[in-house]
Amino acid sequence: xxxxxxxxxxxxxxxxxxxxxxxxxxxxxxxxxxxxxxxxxxxxxxxxxxxxxxxxxxxxxxxxxxxxxxxxxxxxxxxxxxxxx
Amino acid sequence: xxxxxxxxxxxxxxxxxxxxxxxxxxxxxxxxxxxxxxxxxxxxxxxxxxxxxxxxxxxxxxxxxxxxxxxxxxxxxxxxxxxxxxxxxxxxxxxxxxxxxxxxxxxxxxxxxxxxxxxxxxxxxxxxxxxxxxxxxxxxxxxxxxxxxxxxxxxxxxxxxxxxxxxxxxxxxxxxxxxxxxxxxxxxxxxxxxxxxxxxxxxxxxxxxxxxxxxxxxxxxxxxxxxxxxxxxxxxxxxxxxxxxxxxxxxxxxxxxxxxxxxxxxxxxxxxxxxxxxxxxxxxxxxxxxxxxxxxxxxxxxxxxxxxxxxxxxxxxxxxxxxxxxxxxxxxxxxxxxxxxxxxxxxxxxxxxxxxxxxxxxxxxxxxxxxxxxxxxxxxxxxxxxxxxxxxxxxxxxxxxxxxxxxxxx
Numbered sequence: 001x002x003x004x005x006x007x008x009x010x011x012x013x014x015x016x017x018x019x020x021x022x023x024x025x026x027x028x029x030x031x032x033x034x035x036x037x038x039x040x041x042x043x044x045x046x047x048x049x050x051x052x053x054x055x056x057x058x059x060x061x062x063x064x065x066x067x068x069x070x071x072x073x074x075x076x077x078x079x080x081x082x083x084x085x
Numbered sequence: 086x087x088x089x090x091x092x093x094x095x096x097x098x099x100x101x102x103x104x105x106x107x108x109x110x111x112x113x114x115x116x117x118x119x120x121x122x123x124x125x126x127x128x129x130x131x132x133x134x135x136x137x138x139x140x141x142x143x144x145x146x147x148x149x150x151x152x153x154x155x156x157x158x159x160x161x162x163x164x165x166x167x168x169x170x171x172x173x174x175x176x177x178x179x180x181x182x183x184x185x186x187x188x189x190x191x192x193x194x195x196x197x198x199x200x201x202x203x204x205x206x207x208x209x210x211x212x213x214x215x216x217x218x219x220x221x222x223x224x225x226x227x228x229x230x231x232x233x234x235x236x237x238x239x240x241x242x243x244x245x246x247x248x249x250x251x252x253x254x255x256x257x258x259x260x261x262x263x264x265x266x267x268x269x270x271x272x273x274x275x276x277x278x279x280x281x282x283x284x285x286x287x288x289x290x291x292x293x294x295x296x297x298x299x300x301x302x303x304x305x306x307x308x309x310x311x312x313x314x315x316x317x318x319x320x321x322x323x324x325x326x327x328x329x330x331x332x333x334x335x336x337x338x339x340x341x342x343x344x345x346x347x348x349x350x351x352x353x354x355x356x357x358x359x360x361x362x363x364x365x366x367x368x369x370x371x372x373x374x375x376x377x378x379x380x381x382x383x384x385x386x387x388x389x390x391x392x393x394x395x396x397x398x399x400x401x402x403x404x405x406x407x408x409x410x411x412x413x414x415x416x417x418x419x420x421x422x423x424x425x426x427x428x429x430x431x432x433x434x435x436x437x438x439x440x441x442x443x444x445x446x447x448x449x450x451x452x453x454x455x456x457x458x459x460x461x462x463x464x465x466x467x468x469x470x471x472x473x474x475x476x477x478x479x480x481x482x483x484x485x486x487x488x489x490x491x492x493x494x495x
Contacts, residue, residue: 039445043221047242056252059231059238082255 003027003069004076011068011075014052018045027069055079103422103443111429111441121145122335122461127438133466135456136440140305140413141385142461143335143375152370160366168195169352172363180373184340187376188311188326192348195340195369197361199300199329200226202339205357206296206327207266208233214261218252220244220278222271222448227298231266243271243448246282253290263293269302269313273447273455275414277302280313284322296325304333304379305413310386333379336371338364385460389413392458392467399471404484408453416442417454417474424481425452431477437470 005027012025018041019025023034031037037045046057049071055078065071090097104110109128118126122142123134143149156176166172177195184193196202207230211217215236219227222243231238242248249265256263265287267278280297287293299312307315310333314320324345330338341351352358364372378385390411397411408416419425422443429441432454440455447453456470478484 040450043240046240047221054255056239056255059240 003072007072007075008068010052011049011072014048015045015068018048025068027067027072029068030066031068032066049075053079055082103426108426108430109433111426111433114433114438119144123459123463123466125438127433130434130436132433132436132438133462133470134438135458135462135470136438137459138301138332138457139335139459139461140301140333140389140457141335141375141379141382142459143333143378146335146375146378148378149335149371149374152374153367156366156370162367163365164363166362167359168363169359174363174366174369176366176369176373177363180369180376181340183373183376184342187309187380188342189320190326190342191344191346193340193342194348194351194355194358195338195364196355196358197339197364198337199327199331199339200229201357201361202327202329202341203227203230203298204233205230205355206325206341206351207231208357209351209355210234210296210325211236211262211264216256216259216261216263217266218249218263219266220268220271222273223266223268224272224298224300225446227266227268236261236264244276244279246279246286249283250286250289253286253293257290261292263290265293265295266298267295268298268300269306270300270412270414271448272301272414273442273451273453274408274416275301275412276409277306277313277412280317280319280323284317284319287322294324295322296327297323299326299328300332301414303328304382305386305389308383310379310382330368330372330375334372334375336368336375338368338372382460389458389460392460392462392464395464395467396456396458396470399467400474403471403475403478405474405478408451413458415456415458416451417456419452419454420483422452424483425454427481428454428477428483431480432473435473435476437473 008027015025019035021036023029050057053075061074065074114127116125116127122139122144125132125134160174164172181193181195196205203226211234213235217231217234217236217238219231219240220243221240239252241252267283270277287295297314302312304310306313314323325341325343327341330336393411393413397415400407400417406418408418419428425441432439442453442455444450479486
């Protein structure tokens with residue numbers, strides 16, 4: 001599935017303060033390999049994303065999210081589900 | 086071809102960099118002889134134990150020792166079986182009755198460890214349509230438990246009832262039950278959950294249950310030692326209490342108590358209950374005996390709190406950074422892992438054992454020298470712990486010498 005560009009564009013500024021490796025940020029950026037995220041940083045970053053989008057990201061989906069683009073797809077799905085309840 | 090253990094290479098490199106210098110390994114401490122609940126021989130040295138979670142000092146209670154000796158002689162060294170097969174003796178049922186009576190709940194279920202109690206309950210209770218809302222700083226057994234659950238798992242910010250409310254509001258209108266998971270006292274920093282606020286949030290929504298892990302607060306909080314819900318006066322609003330016998334109860338084992346009318350069905354579906362051997366009878370009767378002492382243990386709790394106040398005040402006066410207010414757990418925050426290890430070694434070499442806790446096992450990525458108090462600590466022992474912290478902190482340059490501090494203060 002292609003990453004929703006609008007969500008990726010919103011994610012990149014949120015990611016900024018967590019980008020300790022100064023990696024170029026795009027849909028293809030990988031959290032572990034490119035950004036060196038550990039479990040503590042993941043927790044803080046996910047909390048920032050949840051605030052920005054006013055959603056809760058279930059822990060269950062995190063193992064399947066390796067890139068910024070995959071996170072954008074997951075967020076789009078959560079947003080769709082929460083409006084179609 | 087890659088070696089099976091290659092994926093641990095970064096961790097092993099980190100371990101060797103931090104600990105590979107030949108000094109005492111904080112994670113491989115050997116207690117050669119236990120002298121009392123508060124003292125042991127470690128590396129040939131008489132050492133004060135200030136990191137054992139043995140909050141009430143009941144590991145050598147005459148009542149538990151006597152009961153355990155008798156059970157050992159009468160029933161042998163182990164049950165060799167599951168609770169649902171040959172591993173339920175009358176002592177197991179007696180302990181469950183004692184637990185239900187202690188907590189004033191209708192049902193109690195004993196597991197083989199506290200870890201297994203969380204694993205068993207949390208992986209089983211909630212179904213695929215349900216949601217678990219857990220505090221982000223939860224213990225590993227809670228994380229592992231919810232990972233085994235079919236429910237959607239949502240974390241809320243540590244001790245933040247407003248954040249929990251926001252997340253419950255987002256789920257409004259969705260089918261399915263919700264379970265909030267908190268801990269009475271959080272193990273690393275010793276801070277308590279804002280349980281009254283959490284209960285207030287719970288009551289604003291429907292189909293929401295609350296589970297509290299009272300591992301560190303059983304025996305410690307509340308007039309009768311029933312933990313944070315008792316202290317806060319919200320026991321009827323806590324649907325499930327999970328706990329362990331390995332801290333204030335002074336032995337090993339875990340439990341869950343509840344008023345839910347169908348609670349007993351969990352005995353058939355909790356895999357961590359069904360597919361493991363039950364506790365040895367000597368352990369079971371020790372727990373029953375010590376539970377009775379805990380209920381009558383107001384004096385022990387008062388002593389524990391006095392000790393906590395003495396240590397907290399002493400360490401604060403030294404100028405050390407502490408992780409929380411006065412609590413049965415007092416954690417000194419070191420600036421980085423290397424300093425924390427040097428600090429820990431300085432303490433152990435001077436005869437004081439505390440826990441070393443390093444990130445990612447700690448909140449905020451803190452490096453901690455975690456002390457837990459015991460009702461059996463004497464005032465002199467606490468003074469010695471404070472004095473040792475002072476000597477080591479001074480040597481490491483973490484605090485100013487007392488004379489310099491006085492002149493700086495004018």
